Amino acid sequence: MFTNTEINFEALRKKAYNGRWATLEDGIIPLTAADPDFRMSHEIEQGIIDYIKDGYLSYGPFSGLPEFKESVAKHFNTGKKGNFTPENILAVNSAAQGMFLIAKYVLGPGEEAIIFDPVDFLFKKTVEAVGGTIRLCSVDSTTGDIDLEMLVSLINPKTKLISICNPHNPVGRVYSKEILKKISEIAAAHDLWVMSDEIWSDIVYDGIEFNTYSSVSEEAKKKSFTVFGFSKSFGIAGLRIGAVLCNDQEILDDFTEKSNFNSTIEGVSTLSQIAASVAIEKAKPWFNDFLTHLQHNRDLAHTMLSNSGVLTPNSPQATFVIFPKIENGMSSDDFAQHVLKQGKVAIVPGSERWFGAGAEGHIRICFSTSQEILTEGLHRIIKSF
Known part of the structure; x- marks a missing residue:
């Protein structure tokens, strides 16, 4: 094939x-x-064709189609140790947009985010785009090991966010539950937000266990966002479809409102959401x-x-x-x-x-x-x- x-x-x-x-x-x-x-996959292609056969492409719900939200919640709960309800899911037009919206929600001008070095350039771009300041935490460029002592040393009164990439791009490291739990403890001790980019979480080799960040501890569930997308796993980058996940419904509702999704300013193509749902359910x-x-x-x-x-x-x-x-x-x-x-x-x-x-x-x-x-x-x- x-x-x-x-x-x-x-x-x-x-x-x-x-x-x-x-x-x-x-x-x-x-x-x-x-x-x-x-x-x-042919299943995604056929799903798109079936959806448009009746000739209607109407407005969808602001936060995402029910079938999309249900599919994403199920995908995380069955394969990534998640504990999400469909209401915990917001459809966004790519993981990249999700990262930007989270940075915009969490950071004020001059406030700081800690990101890995090296890591995909979007982590830096999204923080800078909202007026935030970057602090770099070293990651071993061969193994992906995080310098946790350095992570703690970077935290100061201006720090608001720790952004993690799991699995890590470009090193390809899958962070264990134990490491993620340590990060959650550090974040909780300093009352910090955590954003976990998990767009690569389907493509894991050798039967290695993947744990979505919010599942590793009670601390991790609080003040955290997870970002996901479909471009890597299912080859539909051009459809620009992703999701933001958050276990705290009040936080996600506030995030949705402040990100202008409760209007027609923002929103995601219904066709893209259908393709993503079919990908999870049939592909x-x-x-x-x-x-x-x-x-x-x-x-x-x-x-x-x-x-x-x-x-x-x-x-x-x-x-x-x-x-x-x-x-x-x-x-x-x-x-x-x-x-x-x-x-x-x-x-x-x-x-x-x-x-x-x-x-x-x-x-x-x-x-x-x-x-x-x-x-x-x-x-x-x-x-x-």
């Missing part, structure tokens, strides 16, 4: 933007943005095959890079990106430019722009493609030196 013959390259060259097929010259292999090369067999394919690709990438003499790979527990260390002394940007020019492969440099200063000396490679494309891409990277 996930072979080269299943990839519609013509469609990708028309539709796959964000540093991928539609933005690059012919002949370049994009292993860049975390977006699958494979089409969405799990497709997803399970996708996950198996991704695990094989992770192992393939790790083996090829381990023997390269150019890059030393980490071993991601989750996500479909790998974050190897550069071994030839080149900077991340120079390495990426060299590979693009000499190897005709596009990758993401571990630069401050994308992941923070702690990412320097690494590159990020996306492996959510066919084994044929991945093998050729990695071969080109290695042989370009």
Whole structure:
């Protein structure tokens, strides 16, 4: 199902933007943005068709369609140790928007948020967009280990938020219940909000247990938001659909009101919500095959890079990106430019722009493609030196 013959390259060259097929010259292999090369499942496609057959695309409820909210709550409760009711769910038009709205809700001008370094650039962008100030907590760029002593040392009277990425992008670490509980204790001791970005929480390998943040302790349930999206697991990034989850209904109701969702200013496409609901309810067999394919690709990438003499790979527990260390002394940007020019492969440099200063000396490679494309891409990277 996930072979080269299943990839519609013509469609990708028309539709796959964000540093991928539609933005690059012919002949370049994009292993860049975390977006699958494979089409969405037929179940999602049919669900969209069935929904629009009667010709109506009317306004939906401001906080989200009932079936969407029920599906997301069930998804977290059955697979991620959650304890959410459908009322605890707010539909948003992407996990990224959810992150922005949470930062806007929690932070006043000059107030501080603690984020990981390295981590996806959206954590920094969303805090800065609302006038907040960033404090960086070091994360090991190979293992994803959090410096908890540093985390505590960064807290001061201006601190309002700790933002965590679990599973971690770009390192691929899944944080254990014990680590999350320690974070919840630190947050509770200082009366801080916690935002947990869990967009990657479906794509976890080797049977590793995933615990949604709010499930790990009573402290974690208080003053916390969880963010989720469907672009990674089900390949529907263009539908811009995500969710904010919060166990405290009063907080979520206030958040919904202050985020302008109780009007027609904000809101989410009903079609996108239907697609997400169908993904959860009917596309799990497709997803399970996708996950198996991704695990094989992770192992393939790790083996090829381990023997390269150019890059030393980490071993991601989750996500479909790998974050190897550069071994030839080149900077991340120079390495990426060299590979693009000499190897005709596009990758993401571990630069401050994308992941923070702690990412320097690494590159990020996306492996959510066919084994044929991945093998050729990695071969080109290695042989370009």
